[in-house]
Amino acid sequence: MVFPCCSHRCGLTNEDLNRRWCKPNPILHPSIYHTKGLMEYLARVWKRPPAVYCDYHGHSRKKNVFFYGCAGAESWCHGDRLAPDEPAQYLLLPALMHRISPAFALGSCSFKVERERESTARVTVWRQLGVQRSYTMEASYCGFDRGPFKGFHLNTQHLQNVGSDFCEALNGLGDPGAGVDLQLTRDLNGELVLDSDSASTDSALKTDSDEEFD
Structure with a gap:
């Protein structure tokens, strides 16, 4: 089961709704409260947590389409750093998107879990519900600086195509024949590098950046 969740910065209470996922108020943040409640029911009562969680944001500075995820x-x-980490769990979907979607920039992805983002949907679902593939997909307000769309702004058709590519990548998670041969290394800066069968110089997965607006 996959849970997509569209989000904008503020609700009617003038709060950043993506900072209310740890302890949402049923009156002030009803959409978050009930969405999280449904996922908790699936995870704790049915014992079937979502396979993937992804919310969708617009990014005001970085370009292209990319993921923020969570790496222990x-x-x-x-404590997260001491626990066993399974990079293939959270890197496979970005690798599939890199192979499938011309709008997706693998090199812009980041999997850093920062203290000040503990209350975001991405980190809350990862930490509290144990969903390893918990992401924010960012689509730039500033257009593309790579690939076949370099120099263009994102339009509606681009976004629709990315949505279709995302569904194809999700399907690939359950298809062994569509998988990507993941070879994980670290570069001289200590950043994770994914060398897949279709990866290029854009395959460094950033673990630090000048800013992250998820």
């Missing part, structure tokens, strides 16, 4: 090895929390 890249967490601010010492």
Whole structure:
């Protein structure tokens, strides 16, 4: 089961709704409260947590389309860094998107878990519900700087195509024949590097950046 969730910055209470996922108020944040409640029911009562969680944001500075995800090895929390980490769990979907979608920039992805983002949907679903493939998909307000769309702004057709590519990538998660041969290394800066059968120089998965607006 996959849970997509569209989100904008503020609700009617003038709060950033993507900072209310840890303890949402049923009156002030009803959409978050009930969405999280449904996922908790699936995870704790049915014992069937979502296979993937992804919310969709627009990014005001970085270009292209990319993911923010969660890696225990890249967490601010010492306990996360001590726990066994399975990079293939959270890197496979970005790798599939890199292979499938011309709008997707694997090199812009980041999997750093920062303390100040503990209350975001991405980190809350990862930490509280144990969903390893918990992401924010960012689509730039500033257009593309790579690939076949370099120099163009994103339009409606681009976004529709990315949605279709995302569904194809999700399908690939359950299809062994459509998988990507993941070879994980670290570069000289300590950043994760994914060398897949179709990866290029854009395959460095950033674990740090000048800013992250998820």
